[in-house]
Amino acid sequence: MNHHLTRLPPSVSQQHKAGFTLIEMLVVVAILGFIGIASFSMSGTAIQARTALTEHEKTMFTSIRLWQWLERDLEQITSRSVRNELGEPLAALFMARQQIHFSKAGWVNPLKNNRSELQRVEYQFDPLEQELKRTFWPVMDRDQDTSATAQSFTGVSDFRLQVLGANEQWRDTWPPDQSALLLGQQASQIPMPQLLRVTVVTDALGEVTRLFLLPSFPYQQDRE
Numbered sequence: 001m002n003h004h005l006t007r008l009p010p011s012v013s014q015q016h017k018a019g020f021t022l023i024e025m026l027v028v029v030a031i032l033g034f035i036g037i038a039s040f041s042m043s044g045t046a047i048q049a050r051t052a053l054t055e056h057e058k059t060m061f062t063s064i065r066l067w068q069w070l071e072r073d074l075e076q077i078t079s080r081s082v083r084n085e086l087g088e089p090l091a092a093l094f095m096a097r098q099q100i101h102f103s104k105a106g107w108v109n110p111l112k113n114n115r116s117e118l119q120r121v122e123y124q125f126d127p128l129e130q131e132l133k134r135t136f137w138p139v140m141d142r143d144q145d146t147s148a149t150a151q152s153f154t155g156v157s158d159f160r161l162q163v164l165g166a167n168e169q170w171r172d173t174w175p176p177d178q179s180a181l182l183l184g185q186q187a188s189q190i191p192m193p194q195l196l197r198v199t200v201v202t203d204a205l206g207e208v209t210r211l212f213l214l215p216s217f218p219y220q221q222d223r224e
Contacts, residue, residue, distance in 0.1 A: 059204040060205075062155055062202075064204075066153040067208065070198060072106075073134075074102075074104075074212040075212060077103065077192075077196075077214055077215065078092065078105045078118065078215060079092040079192045079215050082103060082140045082141050082142075083141045084142065085143060085146065086144075093163075093174055093175075093192060094174065095163060095174040096172075098124070098161065099122065100161055101122045103118055103119070104118065104120075104121055105119075116140060118140055119137070120136065120137045120139075123135075125156065125158075125159035127158075129154075130156055130157055131153060131155075131156055132156045132159055133151070134150065134151050134152075135148050136148065155202050156200060157203070159201075160200075161196070161197070161198060161199075162196075162197045164193055164194045164196075192214050192215060194214060196211070197211050
């Protein structure tokens, strides 16, 4: 039996061994394109996740720092009345319309400057800007040349204050009779409430409420 082998022309065989077919090239291009798109998508997702995490950490840090300031200030409230720029007496604690003014102790003095360790502080909430502003003055009884220092905490959507008076009722304002000073009552004679309830709503921590016990004893002037 005779076997006949058919050989391809040299040119055809060499062309087949020399490169890919059109279909093979299209498949390779498609695979490379898919890998590129997937890599770009994964990179974009990673960048977005990192940005979101950074923003969340920043918001969380701001909220925690706000509560650190509030606790540091409100836990050291003292019943020391003051005078404003016009020489008018102000109660040791004044509260109205999502703002609170108070006197506090514990203002550290590492440089041993000639000043009191008491401090007059104000917190005021701006619902439009959604920020809580803390302001303090370098002296207790200030004049018209006294300048204040302010710092703002953003990401605050609500700020609520209530005090518990001697009649065991929660109030949104203090003193109970805010016309008392105009009638000649001494600011130092206005009693302090028993408790202060503070509620802060932030983007990071949500709604948090704290109670602060307020001093019931009169402030001694010689403690400054």
